[in-house]
Amino acid sequence: MLALPPVAPVTGWRNSQRLPRDCYVRVDANDYSVHPSVIGRRVDVSADLDTVTVYHAGRVVASRERCWAKHQTLTDPEHRIAAETLRQLPRTAAVAVADEVEQRSLTDYDQIFGLTEDVA
Numbered sequence: 001m002l003a004l005p006p007v008a009p010v011t012g013w014r015n016s017q018r019l020p021r022d023c024y025v026r027v028d029a030n031d032y033s034v035h036p037s038v039i040g041r042r043v044d045v046s047a048d049l050d051t052v053t054v055y056h057a058g059r060v061v062a063s064r065e066r067c068w069a070k071h072q073t074l075t076d077p078e079h080r081i082a083a084e085t086l087r088q089l090p091r092t093a094a095v096a097v098a099d100e101v102e103q104r105s106l107t108d109y110d111q112i113f114g115l116t117e118d119v120a
Helices: 077-088 106-112
Strands: 013-018 024-027 030-033 042-047 051-056 059-065
Touching: 013 024, 024 042, 024 051, 030 059
Parallel strands: none
Antiparallel strands: 013 042, 024 030, 042 051, 051 059
């Protein structure tokens, strides 16, 4: 019999992805909810025989017991409540719109490009 390798073999399943707006990650044929505070950010998903864990910047944002049935959607009640709370918040405009826009005289452009003679 041979000796064991110096480094343990990799077990489990790992993936890195950007969390979509629906707040779910797919592992095999099941969807697992993730806290909506990390929507649009890169998350690391790891799964073993017992659990599915989702990390963002080294912090656990979701951890569930792994489901071996197919085509299941598993939602954590805390994630559902957080998503409903975020939906209730008013949306604010990111850019303020000015009421008046300054308009430059077209003769200024003629002078810049040398199309007219300056009268002194």
